[in-house]
Amino acid sequence: MNTKLATILLLASATGLAACSKKAPEVLPPDPVSTPRPAATAAPTVTPTGPTVGTQGHFAAAVGSSTTIYFDTDRYNIDTQDAAALQAQAQYFARYPQITFTIEGHADERGTREYNIALGERRANAAKAYLVSLGVDANRIAVVSYGKERPVALGSNESAWAQNRRAASVIIN
Amino acid sequence: MKALLALLLAGTAVSVSAQDLGAPQSEGGPVEVIESESDDVVIRITDEAAWSDIGIAIPAFATDRERATPANADGTGALGREMARVITANLRNNGLFKPVGPDSLPQPSFAQIPAPAYSTWSGRSAEMLVQGYVRARDDGKLVVGCYLFDVALQQQLVREGWVVGPADWRRAAHKCSDLIFSRLTGESPFFDSRIAYIAETGPKDRRVKRLAVMDSDGANHRFLTLGSATALTPRYSPDYSKILYLSYVDGNPRIYVYDIGSGKQVLVTENRNPTLAPRWSPDGKYILYSMAVAGNTDVYRVPATGGQSIKLTDSPGIDVGGSYSPDGSKIVFESDRSGSQQCYVMDADGSNQKRISFFGGRCATPEWSPRGDQIAFTRIAGDFNVAVMNTSGGNMRVLTRGWQDEAPTWAPNGRIIQFFRTEKNTGRSGIWQVDLTGQNERRLPTPVDASDPAWGPIRP
Numbered sequence: 001m002n003t004k005l006a007t008i009l010l011l012a013s014a015t016g017l018a019a020c021s022k023k024a025p026e027v028l029p030p031d032p033v034s035t036p037r038p039a040a041t042a043a044p045t046v047t048p049t050g051p052t053v054g055t056q057g058h059f060a061a062a063v064g065s066s067t068t069i070y071f072d073t074d075r076y077n078i079d080t081q082d083a084a085a086l087q088a089q090a091q092y093f094a095r096y097p098q099i100t101f102t103i104e105g106h107a108d109e110r111g112t113r114e115y116n117i118a119l120g121e122r123r124a125n126a127a128k129a130y131l132v133s134l135g136v137d138a139n140r141i142a143v144v145s146y147g148k149e150r151p152v153a154l155g156s157n158e159s160a161w162a163q164n165r166r167a168a169s170v171i172i173n
Numbered sequence: 174m175k176a177l178l179a180l181l182l183a184g185t186a187v188s189v190s191a192q193d194l195g196a197p198q199s200e201g202g203p204v205e206v207i208e209s210e211s212d213d214v215v216i217r218i219t220d221e222a223a224w225s226d227i228g229i230a231i232p233a234f235a236t237d238r239e240r241a242t243p244a245n246a247d248g249t250g251a252l253g254r255e256m257a258r259v260i261t262a263n264l265r266n267n268g269l270f271k272p273v274g275p276d277s278l279p280q281p282s283f284a285q286i287p288a289p290a291y292s293t294w295s296g297r298s299a300e301m302l303v304q305g306y307v308r309a310r311d312d313g314k315l316v317v318g319c320y321l322f323d324v325a326l327q328q329q330l331v332r333e334g335w336v337v338g339p340a341d342w343r344r345a346a347h348k349c350s351d352l353i354f355s356r357l358t359g360e361s362p363f364f365d366s367r368i369a370y371i372a373e374t375g376p377k378d379r380r381v382k383r384l385a386v387m388d389s390d391g392a393n394h395r396f397l398t399l400g401s402a403t404a405l406t407p408r409y410s411p412d413y414s415k416i417l418y419l420s421y422v423d424g425n426p427r428i429y430v431y432d433i434g435s436g437k438q439v440l441v442t443e444n445r446n447p448t449l450a451p452r453w454s455p456d457g458k459y460i461l462y463s464m465a466v467a468g469n470t471d472v473y474r475v476p477a478t479g480g481q482s483i484k485l486t487d488s489p490g491i492d493v494g495g496s497y498s499p500d501g502s503k504i505v506f507e508s509d510r511s512g513s514q515q516c517y518v519m520d521a522d523g524s525n526q527k528r529i530s531f532f533g534g535r536c537a538t539p540e541w542s543p544r545g546d547q548i549a550f551t552r553i554a555g556d557f558n559v560a561v562m563n564t565s566g567g568n569m570r571v572l573t574r575g576w577q578d579e580a581p582t583w584a585p586n587g588r589i590i591q592f593f594r595t596e597k598n599t600g601r602s603g604i605w606q607v608d609l610t611g612q613n614e615r616r617l618p619t620p621v622d623a624s625d626p627a628w629g630p631i632r633p
Contacts, residue, residue, distance in 0.1 A: 074509070074513065076468075109577070109595070109600070110557075110577075112514070112537040112538050112551050112553075112557075112579050112580065113405060113406065113579070113580065113624075113625065114406060114449055114450040114463070114493050114494055114538065115491060115493055115507065115509075115514055115537055115538075117419075117426055117447075117449050118449065118463065118465060118470035118491040118493050119491065121447060121465040121468055121470065122465075122468040122469070122470070122491065124468070125465075125467055125468025126468065128468075129468075143468075144424065144425050144426070144447075145426060145447065145465070147426075149380065149382070149403060149405070150378065151377060151378055151600075152378065154376075154377045154378055154598075154600070155598055156597040156598045156600075
């Protein structure tokens with residue numbers, strides 16, 4: 001009984017590990033960016049409730065979790081999941097050709113500081129190169145690496161590190 | 174923490190007339206050496222092997238005449254006691270000898286400084302005796318004399334004197350510590366030196382990182398940047414007049430040359446690409462930096478006065494960092510061209526690049542010892558630890574056992590290594606130091622969390 005339970009737990013954790021080591025855990029859908037204002041006393045004009053074009057909110061609403069791609073430890077290759085996300089991004093940027101944006105490259109904390117800045121740079125440039133190959137003008141894309149200096153997940157575990165090894169496309173207004 | 178703050182406040186109060194870092198010659202000014210007044214015959218002590226067990230008595234420094242100075246409003250006598258405390262703390266905190274400080278020792282008179290009452294000290298199982306004096310000169314400067322005696326032989330081993338401005342009184346105490354240390358161990362001095370580092374505050378995902386400097390014992394601490402832009406990886410120039418560091422002040426990672434005297438800073442190279450990992454050549458004439466071009470990082474060299482950069486590495490992997498051998502002829506750097514971070518040595522012109530680390534795990538942030546015989550680095554094998562190896566990669570020894578210890582920097586004499594240790598989960602960081610035996614490890618007191626220590630050379 002105990003043995004069986006332990007086996008199941010082991011299997012479960014092994015599966016969990018396998019999933020983690022490959023890809024970031026499912027990213028939560030982005031928070032709704034603009035909450036509809038409570039109807040004020042003024043005339044109830046028909047205000048658009050969605051975010052406006054040219055904002056990160058609009059971009060995120062359009063492509064969902066595809067604003068960010070994730071990498072394996074020390075890697076910077078674009079795998080099929082990354083490619084799908086970047087294709088969604090490329091479609092969006094094709095539809096709004098006036099938008100310029102920045103790709104922020106990041107690394108997890110389990111690397112030395114300087115190497116991680118170089119690694120984040122390499123990751124962001126890999127994402128940029130892929131978008132350019134999909135037809136996005138290189139002049140619209142800025143790149144910056146933050147190394148391990150700006151984690152989004154704060155734990156010191158594989159799940160957190162997987163979320164931090166990322167290249168995030170950001171529209172800066 | 175409260176005690177630490179109080180100490181810092183006290184330090185601030187004491188150094189009322191201390192020049193701000195922004196003022197010229199606040200850093201790196203030479204200390205004038207004088208003959209201290211007594212004649213003697215220097216005798217070499219016989220046994221230098223068991224020096225760590227030597228009991229040293231360090232009574233309060235005496236004064237010829239009580240005078241309040243900007244260094245200590247209570248007078249030169251109180252200042253003399255502080256001097257002896259600083260020397261005692263220096264030796265004790267670094268695991269050197271068995272020092273006994275002024276608070277538990279009798280106070281010698283001014284006349285006794287060059288001629289100790291040996292019977293007083295032999296009864297206290299002191300093998301060595303440090304005595305000194307503080308004299309306030311009419312021109313506002315302080316004359317500090319430092320004497321080391323062998324109690325059993327009843328002989329003076331060494332003496333030296335210095336003239337310092339009142340704001341630099343601690344430097345005289347460090348010079349005296351260095352004199353004692355060097356005389357008893359045969360090693361080069363290291364106490365009179367400064368450390369640049371990154372002061373860290375705030376939560377893990379919004380960490381504020383500021384450029385800061387301090388003396389080798391943590392005193393005279395100052396923040397040099399406000400923290401609005403992330404600052405990383407400082408390096409003191411060999412003459413302490415400038416600091417190289419990385420700043421995100423324009424939104425991108427770029428290396429700046431910060432002039433301490435003028436407070437002005439310039440880009441290390443006029444270029445749109447991100448630059449990182451700055452290093453000085455031992456003579457201060459060249460700067461190594463790494464630059465990412467379209468995602469590929471290589472190591473470059475540029476004259477410190479500006480001008481044409483020369484690309485030293487050219488691999489599709491990440492080549493980053495670099496640390497010169499003391500004679501300037503070779504550079505050790507890290508590269509992941511083999512698939513993971515490893516350490517490589519090349520000639521200073523970039524030729525003859527050869528991997529030296531083959532001991533399993535990864536090799537990162539190599540730093541050549543000022544003595545030339547060792548390379549310290551971050552060893553990544555599960556955890557991150559500080560290790561040393563010889564210059565061809567042999568005799569690897571791991572010195573620390575933290576979860577994440579990285580970025581070693583050498584004391585000017587190559588006997589002690591500082592590094593920073595990051596805590597799991599919280600991301601809290603602190604500067605630690607360890608000696609080459611790995612036995613004496615301690616955390617350095619800093620007012621806030623700290624990382625990226627960079628130990629400067631011995632001051633003139």
